[in-house]
Amino acid sequence: MFITFEGTEGSGKTTQAELLGQWLADRDPVAVREPGGTELGERIREVLLYAGLEIDAEAEMYLFMASRRQLIAEVIEPALTKGQIVIADRYHDSTLAYQGGARGVPTTWPTTFPLPNVTFLLEGPVEAGLGRHEAAGKSKDRMEQESIDFHQKVAEAYAWLATNDPQRFIRLDATGSRDKIHLQVRDHVKPLLEGRD
Template sequence: MLITFEGIDGSGKSTQISLLKEKLTELGHRVEVFREPGGTDVSEMIRGMLLNPELEISPVTELLLFSSARSQLIAEKVRPLLKEGVIVILDRFYDSTVAYQGFGRQSMPLEQIHQINAAATQNLVPDYTFYLRLSLDEASERTKHFEKDRMERAGDTFYTRVFKGFEHLAKTEPRFKTINAERDKQSIHKDIFNILESKL
């Protein structure tokens, strides 16, 4: 089973992934977690470039770098683990590319982005995508003391478009499960596990 978590920065993805992994492991499942971009030596090197605030990267180059990191992760880690029956959880997947590079950067038409996403993932589609929905105001409040990387310095207009991108995906992708991320972490975790429980 492939489970992905999406949402704007500050939505609590890391916390919910940790809680879910702990719960699934307690139930006897083998669980592996990876972040995007990252998870392999190649992907982590690309991550360093993408988040480096000293680099100027064009929107199309940015999209292709994210896709390259993802392609390596899928080929080297995710697909082999899924074949072994492991539950794989990803902190971001290609939906983030649609939201950030498609809607946010407006790098290229969405149809082309979907084609690149399919190629990078060998047409792999998540079984469940949990969209932790958080308002932009709340996200700003939660992240105001964070040190900002290159992506996080893109500005309010950029993040407004990113938010609209996630909202679009939530309406058009049946696998998206929208979770109100403005509540306490245990309530959010309970909602996520209740959705998964019947499929475990």
């Protein structure tokens, strides 16, 4: 089973991915993040998120996709083949929303990228999400430094993706409490687990 979490900056997707991993700990899930998760992916992550670097929009897309393909080959596909649950903090929908929707780079879903069974999309005001990062005292990476308009375009692209694939996407209100959102995630995952027991 392949579960992904998506959302704009500061939406809480990382927290929810971690909470789901803890809840499923007895099933030995494989947790991954993007970009990263492999030696190559982590090196690409450093380049992509370095705040002092300007990257062409199409080159940026290919870097994200190179990191993702390596993660698929090294971690995701082997885990899925073994029947493990994979939980991803971001996946290809991020490229469709950020590079496709916000940057206007034409992109599709590569046939070699496994499709998730379910994608949780955490939605909320982009200003609030960006504010959470600032309140936590975190330094901004290259993506977080983008304008509010950019982040709004990302949110709109995510909404479009979810509207056009309602079988896969579960839309969650990111303004709810951490525990409330986690319970909603669990409620959606439980039926998927029933066939595995």
